[in-house]
Amino acid sequence: MGERRIIVGAGGQGRVVLEVWRAQHPDDDFVFLDDNASIHGRHILGARVEGGVALLARRDGEALLALGDNPLRLQLGAAWSAKGVTFGRAVHPTAIVSPTAEIGAGSVVFAGAIVNTQARLGNFVIVNTGVIVEHDCVLEDGVSVSPGAVMGGRVVIGRGTFVSTGVTLAARASVGKGTIVGAGAVVVGAVGDDVVAHGAPARKVRAASREDFRKVL
Ligand SMILES: CC(C)(COP(=O)(O)OP(=O)(O)OC[C@H]1O[C@@H](n2cnc3c(N)ncnc32)[C@H](O)[C@@H]1OP(=O)(O)O)[C@@H](O)C(=O)NCCC(=O)NCCS
Incomplete structure (x- = not known):
């Protein structure tokens, strides 16, 4: 048997992360941890749900947090x-x-994504299916980028920000921390911290709430 690998979160994100990680390490032994006790002991896509997240304390394998909720992922990661x-x-x-x-x-970097020359991804970042992260982009800790989003070169995205499906970020565009950029938006120039922004060009529509980060999933 290969190495033991632990995925926290057995929902949709967890199943995708399992397939990504397993494709990379086909001979390793994958398990889930999830606080939903009703699935403990079950197998999901061949990986057993061993128990709650507290079992991470055993430190008996490399872990990944398969949680789409950016603030929660950052909090548990720390x-x-x-x-x-x-x-x-x-x-x-x-x-x-x-x-x-x-x-x-x-x-995590999902199928078909491209992360180009000298791009920098922080900790607990999600680069979803088919995303393009061009050269010299910076994605700070806890950023998630949804399927099909495209960044030109030198884009900067702040800590914990959520970029929705199909967003386009022009070269050198920037988005602050804790922000949600709505589906299909086109970001040129700068979008600030802790806001919801959408449209083309993307504009702030309101302050981002904790609930907004759950609603986008
Ligand atoms: C950002 C987002 C969550 C905002 O949704 P919301 O809170 O329901 O929208 P708001 O309350 O801000 O909507 C205000 C107005 O903007 C419109 N609007 C909402 N999202 C929009 C968008 N992405 N682009 C253009 N207009 C949008 C609404 O239809 C509404 O218009 P109305 O006042 O004429 O009815 C949503 O647009 C979004 O992008 N969801 C997708 C998340 C995603 O891609 N997840 C991927 C997981 S892999």
Whole structure:
């Protein structure tokens, strides 16, 4: 048997992360942890749900947080890193990641994504299916980018920001921390911190609430 790998969250995100990580490490042994006790002991796509998230304390394998909720992922990532849990990196074999790009611990790059020259992804970042992260982009900790979003070169996205499906970010565009960019938006120039913005060009429509980060999933 290969190495043991632990996926926290057995929902939709968890199933995708399982397939990404398993494609990268086909001989390893994958398990889920999830606080939904009604699924404990079940197998999901061949991986057993061993129990609740507290079992991470055993520190018996590399972990990934398969949680689409950015604030929650950042919070759990910090708490469990402080307790000595090692977080892995999952990159699907069909993703193209430049050898000069950096990918932080706990981050995932899904099928068909491209992460180009000297792009930098922080910790606990999600780069979803078919996303293009062009050269010199910076995605800070806890950013998630939804399927099909495209970034030109030198885009900067702040901590914990959620970029929805099909968003286009022009070269050198920037988005602040804690923001949600709505589906199909076109970002040129700068969008600020802690707001919901959408449209073409993307404009702030209101302040982002904690609930907004659950609603986008
Ligand atoms: C950002 C988002 C969550 C905002 O949704 P919301 O809170 O329901 O929308 P708001 O209350 O801000 O809507 C205000 C107005 O903007 C419109 N609007 C909402 N989202 C819009 C968008 N992405 N682009 C253009 N207009 C939009 C609404 O229809 C509404 O118009 P109306 O006043 O004429 O009825 C939503 O647009 C979105 O992008 N969801 C997709 C998330 C996603 O891609 N998840 C992927 C998971 S993999």
